[in-house]
Amino acid sequence: MKEKVLSCEGLPCPQPVLKCKKAIEEESPVKLKIIVDNEAAKENVCRFLKMQQYKVQDIFQQDNKWEIVALNTKKETSDNIEEHNKTPKDFKDKQQKILVFIAKDRIGQGDDTLGAKLMANFIATLGEMENLWRIILVNSGVRLSIEGSDVLSDLQKLESEGVSILVCGTCLDFFNLLDKKAVGQTTNMLDVVTSMQLADKVISL
Numbered sequence: 001m002k003e004k005v006l007s008c009e010g011l012p013c014p015q016p017v018l019k020c021k022k023a024i025e026e027e028s029p030v031k032l033k034i035i036v037d038n039e040a041a042k043e044n045v046c047r048f049l050k051m052q053q054y055k056v057q058d059i060f061q062q063d064n065k066w067e068i069v070a071l072n073t074k075k076e077t078s079d080n081i082e083e084h085n086k087t088p089k090d091f092k093d094k095q096q097k098i099l100v101f102i103a104k105d106r107i108g109q110g111d112d113t114l115g116a117k118l119m120a121n122f123i124a125t126l127g128e129m130e131n132l133w134r135i136i137l138v139n140s141g142v143r144l145s146i147e148g149s150d151v152l153s154d155l156q157k158l159e160s161e162g163v164s165i166l167v168c169g170t171c172l173d174f175f176n177l178l179d180k181k182a183v184g185q186t187t188n189m190l191d192v193v194t195s196m197q198l199a200d201k202v203i204s205l
Contacts, residue, residue: 004029008045009037009065013170014188016041017048021190024052034068039178040169042066043186097133099199100126101192102141107205116150122205123151127158134195137184138168141205146180155183166191 004023008016016036023029032054036042045068046056054070061067106115107122123144126132135158137145144151145167159165165184172178172186196202 002027002029003031003033005033005035007035008041009035011036011041013040013044014190017044017188017190020045020048020052024054028072030072032068032070032072034070035065036068037065038173040173040186040188042068044169044188044191047185047187048190096131096201097199098129098131099133099195099202100129100135101196101202101204102135102137102144103139103205105140105143119144119205120150120154123154126154126163127161131200132158132163133199134164134166135184136166136168136187136192136195138171138192140171140175142167142171142175142177142181145183146177147182148180149182152182159183166195168192 004027006016006019006023008019011019016034020032020034023032032049034045036045042059046059049056049068049070053073055073056068056070058069059066060069105119106112107118108115126135135155143149145155145165146152149155155165166187167181167184169178169186169188172181178186
């Protein structure tokens with residue numbers, strides 16, 4: 001069995017994912033073992049492996065390290081490979097993908113209470129946007145995705161309707177919020193850059 005071991009301890013996002021990507025593209029190993037040393041990297045690597053048609057068999061944890069063992073399922077279908085880029089079921093125009101990039105938990109400057117209220121109103125109204133494809137939350141914007149967030153139910157509703165929500169794992173880790181995320185998928189900068197390339201329009205806040 002062709003096996004590849006990747007030691008990714010101490011590597012910042014998205015380096016563990018990029019190392020996996022390079023190994024798969026260059027060697028296409030049947031079995032992959034990836035060692036990471038933080039929760040965000042573990043989630044990002046597992047998600048990436050799934051998109052690349054690798055099945056995560058086991059995850060071993062010892063102290064502050066995780067060993068991820070994955071097998072190549074060799075089921076190369078375009079539907080599965082592009083699952084992370086799927087669009088809402090009721091898209092009126094399949095060619096249009098609107099990405100909303102949110103880098104803070106409030107809108108504007110001046111008064112924080114007002115800014116938080118404006119952000120809540122914005123999120124609550126996003127469902128009216130045609131061709132909304134994906135929402136990316138980074139920096140303090142990840143606070144919108146956690147338990148107790150004023151907009152959590154609105155984001156969960158959007159996700160249930162098919163809108164993809166990606167939440168920066170490095171940011172969650174920085175704010176010690178990894179275990180409090182209640183909506184969306186933990187993501188990395190490679191996903192962010194790829195999403196911007198795929199989107200027809202990017203709205204940044």
